[in-house]
Amino acid sequence: MSMNTQGRPTAAGDAGAAFRPKTFTGNRALDMEEPLLFEIGRLDVTGVDLDEPEAFEAELGTHARTAKIGLPGLSEPETMRHYVRLSRNNYAIDSGLYPLGSCTMKHNPRLNEKMARVPGFGDIHPLQPLSTVKGAVELISELGDWLMELTGTTAVAMSPKAGAHGEQCGMMAIKAAHIAAGRDPKIVLVPESAHGTNPATAALLGFKVVAIDAKEDGTVDLASVKKAIAENDGNIAAIMLTNPNTCGLFERDIMEIAAAIHAANAYFYCDGANFNAIVGKARPGDLGIDAMHINLHKTFSTPHGGGGPGSGPVVLSSRLAPFAPLPFVRKSEGGLELVETEAGLKDGEKPFGRMTAFHGQMGMFVRALTYMLSHGSDGLRLASEDAVLNANYVRVGLQDLMSLPFGERPCMHEVLFDDSFLKDTGVTTLDFAKAMIDEGYHPMTMYFPLVVHGAMLIEPTESESRASLDLFVATLRDLVMSAKRGETERFTGAPYLAPRRRLDETRAARSPVLTWSEPAPASVTPAAAE
Ligand SMILES: *Cc1c(COP(=O)(O)O)cnc(C)c1O
Secondary structure (H helix, E strand, C coil): CCECCCCCECCCCCCCCCCCCCCCCCCECCECCCCCHHHHCECCCCCCCCCCCCCCCCCCHHHCCCCCCCCCECCHHHHHHHHHHHHHCCCCCCCCCCCECCCCCCCCCHHHHHHHCCHHHHCCCCCCCHHHCHHHHHHHHHHHHHHHHHHCCCEEECCCCCHHHHHHHHHHHHHHHHHHCCCCCCEEEEECCCCCHHHHHHHHCCCEEEEECECCCCCECHHHHHHHHHHCCCCEEEEEEECCCCCCCCCCCHHHHHHHHHHCCCEEEEEHHHHHHCCCCCCHHHHCCCEEECCHHHHCCCCCCCCCCCCCCEEECCCCHHHCCECEEEEECCEEEEECCHHHCCCCCCCCCECCCCCCCHHHHHHHHHHHHHHHHHHHHHHHHHHHHHHHHHHHHHCCCCECCCCCCCCCCCEEEEHHHHCCCCCCHHHHHHHHHHCCCCCCEECCCCCCCCCEEECCCCCCCHHHHHHHHHHHHHHHHHHHCCCCHHHHCCCCCCCCCCCCHHHHHHCCCCCCCCCCCCCCCHHHHC
16 A cells, blocks of 8 residues: 555555544545535525615515515525535536436537526526517527428427427427317327327327337337227327337338328327437438427437426427417518517417417527537537447447347447346346446436336437447446346445435335425534534
């Protein structure tokens, strides 16, 4: 062991650490324990100095607050520390490879952040007079143009706030189109490999979901689609299909599926979460889709996490364009017009309503357009190609040790393994994922899609370097061999090195504690906590 001149160890970690101190604070060096704001905050403290307001008359009438609001306060430096410490407990794309398949955790370029902070974009308010935000409207319109160009569609709804919200928007446009044509079909076809939001969206809008089988090769069975159409003649509203699908495979029969759906007077909703695999290579509109959401946080590099801050614009074919929701930007002789109310409509415009109060997520719009303009059309195509290349690099690096449910053939932007390689090891998909945490990796998507047993869906994205992929592949190879050697404990007890071990996720989901009811004594001194 190397020692410094005072005879103390210089190496980090376990070198010579027969003695592991149980710390007084509960912290582990830079790994800080951080209580809740409600536990450390004080009611009489605030980080800002504001004068007491002069006597005023509340306009809230009987709704006026009668008791103190009771929000915990901290000084400014305490506030900084609280949130910085919490942020250090968060695994982020800026700290390591984040291989969540389907979710697409890709690098957020710093240029995007810089542009989003330009005051003309960052500091505007949705209620500002239109004459003062013309540039912002132009940016929304230009981003919409890029989305329509890249997808081969004719209209776009910019306001939905996430992919799932976009699904709702697209399906509401489809419903409106059926009603306008005097139809009232009740059924939506959803393949078994679909993301849960697809059947949830259909059900939310009152449709009955009919599941479509997958073929042996992991793609949607065209014969099943045709059979479902025949069995429910005249009662099909739409199909909701993801392409490339959630097994990481391109649906080769997509044009035949679209033709069959259109022949049945139904619409084709495409879940665009995996659009990042084909941008610049294929246009969904050319393949026959009528509506598709685009998760800007998956395909166009805006920040992704915790359900937001998301943005899920929806592109629509000419068949659905008239039903696009308010608000929208209309191009006219005099320039761009922002159509916000029914009063502003022209002939042929039949919006189904509106999805949100305002125009969408401006900060995300700026970031996404920055990404597009800084890449150009050739750069966007290259990003798709590299995303596919990287996934296949991982596939080839692991396919002799892990099991590919659909054979050793090329995948798109993500590679799907099942758990048969773990058979008889006593290690489950969940255990395997937890052991990855000890190695410093966020686990891949697990147990989704449901069409294979113990799914592990890996999506490295285009921005990982070869060195980073090599280390990731080597780490997984080491884990697999360890499991096969019978080193079960490395998995069943994992994670050993994370600040928390395994949580009772079932209990957390079934009986979530959503309110803070008993603030601990307002003190943070360790002595008082003992
Ligand atoms: C992420 C995802 C969604 C939902 O998108 P959000 O933006 O998270 O609401 C829907 N379908 C698929 C296949 C996805 O991967």
